[in-house]
Amino acid sequence: MEVSVNTFTGKRILFFTTAIYFALIFIPLISATEYTFKTSVKGSYSWNNYRWVFEQSEFTHYVLRSFWIAGLSVIVSLLILIPLQTWLAISQSKWRSFVEVVSLFPLIIPVVAFAIGAQVAMPLFVQDSVLELPFLYAMLSLPYTYRAIDIGLSAIPIKTLYEASMISGATWPKTILRVILPNTRTAVLASSALGFALCIGEFTLTSLLHWDTFPTWINDVSQDSVLGAITLSVISLLIPIVIIALFAFLLTKGKEKNE
């Protein structure tokens, strides 16, 4: 087994398989995007569909609404998890594995089942509150948000940092604020990004509980205008992809800078 030759063939197969993979992912996307630019006249393209979409008064309303709810959910998650996970890490508590297991529960429960649960269990004052969704979303995203913070915290010697800071005379709130939190920035960012993305796209829970957000609005639009719904779908698919592309581009730039 010639190991060094293997890497060369390996790289070629990698290229080949990722090419196919990218094709499979992007072809439907590109074709759908192309579709949204078509007009009734064969061969001509226009921004008509997009103009229509952006002109809808509800468009901005629902985009903001989803952002708002997703944002609230992320805040709820962070408020619960950051103190909890930093405390678990620093005190090396026995509760850590228990909490980890609990954080994985939402993976086991199908969202539809959870929706029924929420429907029957949440008291009226919760059901009417605008906070119902953020809290429920925070539960759904728990496995991902917990894990993102966990990975970030494991990467820093948090117990040592804490003890070093305390020994130097800082009080514990100061330690958290000025030593711990700055070092957990990437973990918190990753967790927030994951949570936010999940909430923005969430449909099942929202529609079954009769709330309305951007995804459910797309559904409403589809009743009247399939084309409009398709356009909205393309928009909501393209945006994260564009963000990733930017991300990839920035990474390349960063690398060139370093070299």
Place this chain on the structure above:
Amino acid sequence: MPLLPFLFITGFFFIYPILRVIIFSFQSNEGSFTFSNYETVFTFPYNQGLIGSIKIGLYSAVIAAIPGAIIAYFVESHASLRFKRIIAALNGVIANTGGLPLAFMFIAAIGKNGAITKILKSIGFDIYAGNFALGTFNGVLLVYLYFQIPLMVIVFSPAIGILRRELRESAASLGASTRQFWLRIAAPLLAPSFLGCLLLLFASGFSAYATANALTVGNVLLTPLQIAGLLNGNVSASQLNLGKALATMMIVVSGLAVVPYLIIQRRVARWKSV
């Protein structure tokens, strides 16, 4: 202790609703203990719904597992760090694509009037020649693959990390050919993770709702759709707790897949540190 808010909030917003669903699934409309809801679950059309959901979970998992595993293998072992990050981010986005946007994207691409459909037709492939339609079981299955494959790449990639360079090299120095290495070392090491990922993918396909909801109009029997129907539609008085029974069934099936997955994950983690 920051543990208390966590326990309270998770308990109230998550555990409590689930418990309520499970407990009330055993309740009749009058409030007495009964198995009748479950009896209904195992009759038509709900039993077909369960079978359909299990089938779609199984098929989408099995079909997506191999391409996903292959891509995961080559990316993990041969890609640069930068490329890996980009792929990971991309996969994260695609694996989370669901519901309407996904459905509509496919309708636009390979629906009856879709762009790809037209292109394929022009070169002789009429995909609608047979019984295929997006709004059928097979159509939904096809669309599911779009997020199942990236999901497989995401969950299987860490497992590849077990195949350290030193393992390959020791096997070589001990005289093993590439084939022997794969047969006796690599495959046995990857098998548990592969199985675990299959289970997770099954759960993912089994539980999916939004996409099926967007593509079908009630002609495909899947449990999530049926539950939604009970929640939204005209619920006849005798079926109040049926939805809960169906939901409990879903939890059981999903649990039977996800719990072994988590267990396998833990045990495989031990191998990594050797």
Place this chain on the structure above:
Amino acid sequence: MSETKLEVTNLVRRFKDVAALDDFSIKIEKGEFVSLLGPSGCGKTTALRIIAGLDRQNSGNVFISGTEISAVPANKRNMGMVFQQYSLFPNLNTEENIAFGLSVRGVESKKRTSRARELLELVGLQNLGHRFPHQLSGGQQQRVALARAIAFEPEILLLDEPLSALDAQVRVQIREEIRRIQIEYGITTLFVTHDQEEAMAISDRVAVMNSGRLEQIDKPHNLYSKPESPFVASFVGTANRLPGKISSGNSVRVLKQELSISRFASTFKNGDEVQAYVRPESIRIASRSKEKVSHGLVAIKSFLGPTTILGVKSDGLPLIHIHADSKELRKYEVGDEVSFVIDAEEIMVSPL
């Protein structure tokens, strides 16, 4: 009559612009234990990997018993290799790991098992055959790796820093076992390490490498007392570097004394300023009144058990280390005055 078992000539290996190996050659006799010693990046691991077939050289040859083997794939070279870590197969137990090389060669099951058990006993892990790698300590894992590498009686044993990941005490135990087994079986062995004490302790010869080249290959004792370059002098053992001045052809004046030079391939003129290398054990405590004696104050005292090292501060000189029997140095404490003199037949010097 010793025969050359392994010979490597003019190996060059480049990675991008860096030459990991730059015209490296070495000859190893049958049954010899040779260490490749050097700092990180000196090319020792690269050389080992090329010999093993895990890497390809850009130019140069590798001969086993006179036959060129560069075209032979790694899995056909019949060499045993022990890696630093992570090399045991996690899905096989200890016995199966050890028997792997045999099973790949088609040895039948009963023979494999008995040989594996034999080797388990050889490395002192008799009852651990059914354990899996993750259930073993680091030291135990490396013992298994060693047993596995020699199970099929390879022509050559290659070890790539096998002890670097282990605790200090375990390291000493296992290196002795490796040497003991190597002597018993007479296996030609190439051992890569950055730890000079390790290399010196168990090798027949040590090859000191630097920047992809061989600096010097010799018996440990010769490397220590007759280093042929400043690099070898400072890498192998410790040395005090003191300023000196050449006085008359073959002598150098260091610390008020006139001493003979064993030079490092350089020509010197009278009056040249040079760097003199004096081993700590070559400096003796002397009575204050004697002539040519230097004085200083003890700045640090390190008790090592049977011996002690004093770090002495003298005006205008770097810290001078004196290494002697603890009994002799017992009476000196930090802050005491001490008088000393160099007691060596020759000392090494190099240009500044």
